[in-house]
Amino acid sequence: MRLQISLDADLVHDLDLRVGRRRRSAFIASAVREALDDERRWNDIEAAMGRMAEIKHEWDDDPGSWVRSQRAVDSSRVG
Numbered sequence: 001m002r003l004q005i006s007l008d009a010d011l012v013h014d015l016d017l018r019v020g021r022r023r024r025s026a027f028i029a030s031a032v033r034e035a036l037d038d039e040r041r042w043n044d045i046e047a048a049m050g051r052m053a054e055i056k057h058e059w060d061d062d063p064g065s066w067v068r069s070q071r072a073v074d075s076s077r078v079g
Contacts, residue, residue: 005028012024015027015028
């Protein structure tokens, strides 16, 4: 699909130096795809942020004690 966008001349110049005129579209498509993936990941992270507080874990009351007890279970661990 063709799409018309506007970019500053300096940005186009830097783009051409990096990838060349013939690879502009592919580079921009890749950059947009990566940015959209990042946005989706952030949406997933933000949606999950409140959920962790709803779950009770056995280490919530005393994390240090829980870690020490886990280390004691495995005799091959040092420390």
